[in-house]
Structure formats: C-alpha cells, structure tokens
Amino acid sequence: MTSLPQTAGRSPVRRLAGTLHRRPRLRLSLLLTAPLLWLAVLYLGSLAVLFVSAFWTTNSFTSEVVKVWSADNFHQLLTTPVYRQVILRSVGVALAVTLLCAVIAFPVAFYTARIAKPERRPLLVVAILTPLWASYLVKVYAWRLILSQDGLADWALKPLGLSGPGYGLTAAVIALTYLWLPYMILPIHTALEQLPANLLDASADLGARAGRTFRSVVLPMVLPSVAAGSVFTFSLSLGDYITVQIVGGKTQLIGNVVYSNIELNLPMAAALGTVPVVVIVVYLLAMRRTGALSSL
Amino acid sequence: MQLSRPARIALRAAAGLGFAFIYVPLALVLVNSFNRDRSASWPPSGLTLHWWSVARENEGARAALWVSVKAGLGATAIALVLGTLIAFAVARHRFFGRDTVSFVVVLPIALPGIVTGIALNSAFSTVLEPLGVGLGMFTVIVGHATFCIVVVFNNVVARLRRTSGTYEEAAMDLGADTFRVFVDVTFPLVRSALLAGGLLAFALSFDEIVVTTFTAGPGIQTLPIWIFDNMTRPRQAPVVNVVAAVLVLLSVIPIYAAQRLSADTATSSRI
Numbered sequence: 008m009t010s011l012p013q014t015a016g017r018s019p020v021r022r023l024a025g026t027l028h029r030r031p032r033l034r035l036s037l038l039l040t041a042p043l044l045w046l047a048v049l050y051l052g053s054l055a056v057l058f059v060s061a062f063w064t065t066n067s068f069t070s071e072v073v074k075v076w077s078a079d080n081f082h083q084l085l086t087t088p089v090y091r092q093v094i095l096r097s098v099g100v101a102l103a104v105t106l107l108c109a110v111i112a113f114p115v116a117f118y119t120a121r122i123a124k125p126e127r128r129p130l131l132v133v134a135i136l137t138p139l140w141a142s143y144l145v146k147v148y149a150w151r152l153i154l155s156q157d158g159l160a161d162w163a164l165k166p167l168g169l170s171g172p173g174y175g176l177t178a179a180v181i182a183l184t185y186l187w188l189p190y191m192i193l194p195i196h197t198a199l200e201q202l203p204a205n206l207l208d209a210s211a212d213l214g215a216r217a218g219r220t221f222r223s224v225v226l227p228m229v230l231p232s233v234a235a236g237s238v239f240t241f242s243l244s245l246g247d248y249i250t251v252q253i254v255g256g257k258t259q260l261i262g263n264v265v266y267s268n269i270e271l272n273l274p275m276a277a278a279l280g281t282v283p284v285v286v287i288v289v290y291l292l293a294m295r296r297t298g299a300l301s302s303l
Numbered sequence: 304m305q306l307s308r309p310a311r312i313a314l315r316a317a318a319g320l321g322f323a324f325i326y327v328p329l330a331l332v333l334v335n336s337f338n339r340d341r342s343a344s345w346p347p348s349g350l351t352l353h354w355w356s357v358a359r360e361n362e363g364a365r366a367a368l369w370v371s372v373k374a375g376l377g378a379t380a381i382a383l384v385l386g387t388l389i390a391f392a393v394a395r396h397r398f399f400g401r402d403t404v405s406f407v408v409v410l411p412i413a414l415p416g417i418v419t420g421i422a423l424n425s426a427f428s429t430v431l432e433p434l435g436v437g438l439g440m441f442t443v444i445v446g447h448a449t450f451c452i453v454v455v456f457n458n459v460v461a462r463l464r465r466t467s468g469t470y471e472e473a474a475m476d477l478g479a480d481t482f483r484v485f486v487d488v489t490f491p492l493v494r495s496a497l498l499a500g501g502l503l504a505f506a507l508s509f510d511e512i513v514v515t516t517f518t519a520g521p522g523i524q525t526l527p528i529w530i531f532d533n534m535t536r537p538r539q540a541p542v543v544n545v546v547a548a549v550l551v552l553l554s555v556i557p558i559y560a561a562q563r564l565s566a567d568t569a570t571s572s573r574i
Contacts, residue, residue: 024480031396038392039404042385042452046407050419050449053426057418060425111321118318122311133558138325140554142510144527145547148534149328152335157344159331185328192321217306246415249512253534262417269421280418287413 061277072273080278090264094282097261100180101244107184108191108240109233116192120199132196139189147253150182154254174256182254183244190243191236198232199225234297242287329551336548341540358545367529374440374515374525375508378447382504383497385448386455393456394463405460411450416513419450424517438520446518447511451504458500462493499564506557526550 027034061080064073084090119131138146153159153171160171172178202225210220248262255263261283268276306314339349358364386408392398393405411419427442436442470492474484512527519528530546533539 020482021480024482027481028475035392035396035398038388038396042389042392043404045385045449046411046452049426049445050411050423051407053422054414054418056429057422057425111324114314114317115321117314118321122306122314122318133562134322135325136561137554137558138329140506140557141329142527142530142547142550142554144510144512144530144534145332145550146328148530148543148547149332151534152331152343153328155343157342159327159345162345185324188325217310242413242415246417248417249531253531262415265417265421273421273425276421280415280421283415284418287415 057277058281060274061281063274065272065274080275083275084278084282090279093259093261093264096176096259097245097283098286100176100183100260101241103180104183104187104244105191105237105240107180108188108236109195111184111188112191112195112236116195116199119192120196121202128200132193135189135192135196143186144249146186147182147250150178150185150254154178154181174254176255176258179251179255179258179260182250183247184240186250187240187243190239191233194232194236195229198229202228231297234294238291238294241290242283245283245286332544332547332551336544338541338544341537343540354541354545358542358549361542363524363529363533364526364542364546367524367526370440370524371509371526374443374447375505377440377444378451378508379501379504381444381448382451382455383501386452386500386504387459387493387497389452390456390459390463394460395468405456408453408456412453416511417517420446420514420517423449423514427518438518439523442518442520443515443523443525446514447508450511450514451507454503454507455497455500458496458503459493462496466492495564499561502557502560502564 027037060072062076062078064075064077064079065071066073084094115135119128119135123131151174154173156173158171164170172181206224206228207220210224215223246262248260248266251258251260251263261279265276265279268279335343335347336354337350337352338347339351339353340347389404389408393401423442423446424438427438427445431437431442470488471484474488479487510527512525512531515525515528519525524532526546530543533543
C-alpha cells in the first residue's frame with residue numbers, strides 16, 4: 008500500500024499517481040467535476056430555466072416572452088376545457104396502452120418462461136428483445152403502412168366484413184402498444200422464470216386447480232413486475248407526440264399541444280410540459296409503494 | 304403448475320399471436336421495400352428491386368445517414384467518458400449525494416423527450432447564440448450525449464459492483480501505481496461493459512428524433528428526421544420504404560454483438 012522509498016518521486020507521473028492514491032477526495036473530485044458540470048449545469052440548469060419560464064407570459068401581439076412572474080399559464084391549464092380534455096385523453100391513452108401491453112405480454116411471457124422447452128428459452132428472449140433495436144420511427148411507419156387505406160389491416164378484416172381503424176386515436180394506441188410491448192414482456196418473463204416450482208406444486212397439493220393457483224400464487228408474485236413494466240409503458244406513452252403525428256390523424260395529446268405552443272407561446276409550452284413530468288412522478292411514487300422500482 | 308391440455312394450447316396460441324403482433328409489422332416493412340407501387344395497399348401488385356437501386360442513389364438519405372453516424376459517434380465518445388467517470392465515482396467512493404448523482408444520470412431518459420428537447424433548445428439559444436454558435440451538429444451531439452450517459456453508466460457501474468476492488472489492491476501490492484493499475488487491471492475488467500454501453504449509446508443516438516428536432520438547426524438532418532420529413536410525401540414513399548427496410552436489417556448487428564458480449568450487460572439495459 009505504501010510506495011517504496013526507491014520508487015517514490017522517480018518520475019512526475021509516478022508522483023502524481025502517488026498523490027492521487029493518497030488523496031481519495033482529490034480523486035473523487037477529478038472523477039466528478041466534468042460529468043457534474045455537464046449534467047447539473049447544462050441539463051438541470053436548462054430544465055430549471057424552462058420551469059421558471061412556465062411562470063412567465065407572452066405578449067400576444069409580438070410573441071415576445073414577458074418576464075413577469077404570474078401563475079396565469081397554470082390557471083389556464085386547469086380551467087380551459089380543451090387543455091383538460093387533452094390531459095385526460097393523454098393519461099387515458101397511457102393507461103390503455105399499459106393495460107393492452109400487460110394483456111398481450113402475459114401469455115407471451117408465460118410461454119417463454121414456463122411452457123417452451125428450456126433450451127429454446129434464450130432464443131425466445133432474443134426474439135422479444137430484437138424489436139427494441141429496430142428503429143422507433145420504422146416501427147411507427149410500419150403501422151402507418153398497415154393502417155393505410157386498403158392496407159394490410161383493411162385486407163385482413165375484409166373477409167369479416169370489417170375495415171381497419173384508419174388513422175386516429177385507436178391507431179395511436181395500437182402503435183404505442185406495439186412500441187413499448189417488449190418493456191412489459193421482459194420483466195414479466197423474468198418474474199415467471201424465477202417463480203419457484205415447488206410453490207406451484209404446493210398449491211396443487213393443497214387442491215387448487217390451475218385457475219386458483221394462478222389467482223392466489225402466480226398473480227401476486229408477478230404483479231410487481233407488471234408494475235415495473237408499466238413504468239415504461241406509461242411514461243413513454245405519456246410523453247410521446249411523434250407517433251400521434253404519424254398515425255393519430257387529428258388526435259392531440261399533451262406532447263402535440265406542447266409542440267404546437269413552442270413557437271408562439273414558449274411559457275405556455277413549458278407549463279404544459281410540466282404536466283407529463285408531474286403525472287409521471289406521481290405514477291412513479293404510486294408504483295414505488297408496490298415495490299416495483301426495486302425490481303427494475 | 305399442472306396446466307390442463309386445453310389451457311396449454313390456449314396459452315401457446317395466445318403467445319403465437321403475441322409473436323405475430325411483434326413480427327408482422329417488421330416483416331411488412333421488409334416486403335414493402337420491394338413493392339412496385341407507391342401506395343401501401345395490400346397485397347402489392349408486384350415486386351421489384353428497382354427502388355433499392357433508386358434509394359442507393361438518393362443524396363438526401365445518404366447525407367442524413369452520414370450525419371446520424373457522425374452525431375452518434377460524437378455522442379457515444381462523450382457518453383463513454385462521462386458515464387465511466389460517474390460510474391467509478393459512484394461504485395468506488397462513498398460521498399454525500401451519491402444517490403442523487405445516480406438519479407440525475409437517469410433523468411434525461413426518464414423525462415419525456417419533448418421536455419428535454421425544449422429545455423436544451425431554449426438554453427442553447429439564450430447562451431450559445433450571443434456567442435455566435437448556432438444550432439447544428441455541435442448542439443445535436445451535446446443533446447444526444449446528455450441522454451446517452453445513462454446507458455454507459457449503467458453498464459460500467461454494474462460491472463464495477465460485481466468486481467470488488469481486490470484485483471486493484473493486489474496489483475498495488477505488487478508495486479503498480481494508480482495509472483498502471485487502471486491500464487493493466489481495471490480497464491480490461493470493464494472493457495466489455497464499455498463496449499456494450501457504447502453500442503447502446505450509439506443505437507440510442509442513431510434512433511433519436513425528439514431531442515434532435517429541437518437541437519438541430521435547419522441545416523442538420525439526421526436519418527430519423529429525414530424519414531419523418533419524407534414519410535408523408537407520396538413521391539418519396541418507395542425510398543422511405545427501402546431505408547426503413549435497411550434499418551430493420553441493421554438492427555441484427557447490435558443483437559448479434561450483444562449476444563457476443565456477456566449476456567448480463569447487454570440484455571438487461573436497453574434503456
């Protein structure tokens with residue numbers, strides 16, 4: 008641990024190494040200075056300025072930002088019916104996407120974790136992960152193709168006398184579900200894989216049928232993982248505006264309203280931008296109570 | 304759990320439908336790149352290789368690809384340095400506010416992209432523009448690096464937590480100084496975590512559109528922005544189809560690389 012007398016002070020590099028070794032505080036501050044300047048000053052600084060600017064207003068003639076402190080934007084946000092509708096719709100979409108993801112993910116995860124042959128499971132996990140690496144835009148574009156007029160959806164539903172939903176709110180929910188589904192499958196897969204088989208045997212020995220075992224043993228043990236997955240599906244859906252622009256038709260979600268306000272009324276855009284952040288934080292706090300965050 | 308035969312069959316069928324839901328859209332993108340028509344009506348009236356050769360000559364797409372690669376490499380380089388520094392600080396030191404640091408690292412990716420985007424945009428335009436630096440490649444790289452730090456950090460910190468400091472101590476006992484220990488012991492230990500983190504950071508940057516929209520000036524067009532701008536133009540549809548198919552095919556590269564790198568670092572940390 009101590010430097011030997013004959014090597015100490017031989018070269019400047021060696022001396023510097025010795026100094027660094029003896030002074031962990033100096034080492035720590037050298038490690039942290041650059042990244043903290045970047046994250047705290049550049050990133051948190053920009054965020055702070057943005058949220059302060061939510062309390063400013065805009066001159067409606069010149070679109071110039073007026074730096075006078077007022078809570079007008081937040082007042083408008085809560086009282087204007089259009090904004091309230093958009094906020095409720097966005098939260099509704101995020102919840103619908105989360106629910107759909109859970110419903111689709113469960114059987115897939117159950118199959119990959121417990122029914123498929125063990126030697127095939129790693130490959131199946133790769134198959135779940137693969138779409139995560141495909142481009143976000145390409146995946147939304149795929150749904151634009153599927154849902155286009157006379158596209159794949161219309162073609163597949165024609166024999167049933169139906170047609171696809173076209174672009175709109177439904178399309179946005181489908182595309183968002185598609186985008187975030189792997190984030191839901193993976194945690195459920197992991198939880199089901201780690202489920203001890205003897206618990207299931209014990210439940211069966213005590214006379215429970217599959218349905219009862221599912222309700223009383225499997226579901227309670229998997230629920231924290233569903234909550235963990237839902238953190239992704241919910242917050243990623245709530246902040247999205249690109250997907251809605253591509254397949255949502257005239258649908259407006261929070262992200263779109265933020266986007267359309269940026270040019271003309273930046274303070275209002277900033278105020279609107281706080282909404283998803285607040286909702287996500289509340290959601291995270293609610294999920295933390297389920298113990299979901301520790302299994303992320 | 305002893306599942307009845309019908310229950311097993313039902314679960315298999317549901318899982319099959321789930322996988323179909325995952326893969327049909329990707330397959331459609333591949334098939335559609337050979338579509339003779341400009342419209343996406345199904346089934347296509349005929350298949351052709353024509354649009355692939357048209358797309359290869361498309362200046363806009365090629366320029367955008369190049370911009371994306373440059374931005375991705377720049378952001379990855381910065382993220383590798385900063386993410387590794389924070390990982391060493393958090394994993395090898397105890398200090399006040401350590402949990403806060405790990406939280407702040409995650410924040411840029413946890414908050415909606417549009418919030419990060421407009422925050423950086425107004426910061427750049429108020430701070431950089433008076434200095435004569437407009438929005439451009441530089442600001443795109445800064446924006447991307449900000450949310451790429453977390454993936455490098457996650458990978459390296461996980462590796463450092465699993466390898467205790469004993470190897471380093473052994474090297475020091477044998478007379479190696481701090482730098483020698485880093486080069487001969489620590490770096491080889493974290494090398495594959497750095498590779499995995501760098502790969503993820505590049506993929507994240509390559510795919511990003513929202514933060515890019517707000518940090519790129521009018522002159523900078525990354526590949527996602529090019530796709531987004533051309534997606535709704537019927538004339539450009541065939542070229543967009545080919546570019547989309549290429550991107551689906553390219554996603555095999557990180558999958559393969561992630562499998563080659565140790566499984567624990569690569570699979571658990573796509574976000």
